Amino acid sequence: MAGLVVTGAPRTPIHLLDALAKYGVATVHEAQGRNGLLASEITPVQSGTRVAGTAVTVTVAPGDNTTIAVAVEQCQEGDLLIVTPTAPCDMGYFGDLLATSLMAQGARGLVIDAGVRDVADLKAMGFPVWSRHISAEGTTKGNLGDVNVPISIAGQIVHPGDAVLADDDGVVVVPRRKVDAVLGAAKAREEKEELSRVRYLTGEIALDVNTMRPMLEAAGIRYLDYGTWEEERTS
Template structure:
């Protein structure tokens, strides 16, 4: 159980929360996106926070309860079992405890339950699945060490951003760089959005016509194409 790990700078994390997962993923070179099997149990919610990382034994949620003590305001709990398990590791009681400490949400590569209660509480969760099957207690894992989850490595203190599109991790030491890139990307997309709204299409907004020319694409009237096919 590692205590007092470095945390992502709060001001940068909160600024990053203004941008969606897709924008951040693109802004940091299309990296950091956790596997698409992690889905939100709610809609219309976006969170960003500093990761508290947890490993749990298959079918045992003891370490989640232990990890609560290491959580503080602005954190996101990130949990993975040491072997695949879809049981319901997390429900409304643990959520109540985390919410009281200011934790912003949970990302877990396993199951959760009490979903209706979690939604009513407004405690955001991204999980592998929903399962009413509860876990046991007695086997412990690790807290606040680097973990492998959903195809990515998350270190304690990395920034986690999650919304309807999924979950992305931003390394703590790259926060300022990625925030600047996300801001620039958002400004560029705002200009493109205005052009689309004015009636332009992607071929021109994204300057794709030279690409088509290099690829040898040719435009043919249907009647001519039809004659060519009959020849």
């Protein structure tokens, strides 16, 4: 039965969220074993924005945004509202007024597997949103979903309190208890990439920087000059 609001959910500490936000979604996704990435259909409304926040999870009834309004009351500084409908729906669940309310609570943004509207206003306000759809069609009120329960959204399970990182590349979920470990792995990965970048700048290529030649040989790669290739092709 819908209508459950779980209060007092655990949260990822803000200093860990801020540390996570120093890394891109691609780096964090790789650092945690290529796990946690939401489906690529969830895209940013704006560009050039990166946020990390604690997941406040929400399910909403198809075509009804009542539970988003309920969830606003549960939000606080550093939170990211993560919303999914209980059945697919592309309607505009969220606009500038709800964004204003969330900003006043200290929420850092919204990730929604449905539609949003008032896009120009959201951009002007600087309120970050990642959504599956943009739609001017409004929703009704009166049907309930749940707040701060585990949800399935865009191919991933999100628990209340998990860390969620979002940028131009998409959205990735980091389980709350693994944030420290993922931060360490992301730092190591970025340091490794910086060393590789220096080698690329000197003219080295990926085949050597990433020690790919033995792998290519094992896979059976062949190099032929053009004349030999022509002979083989036409013989």
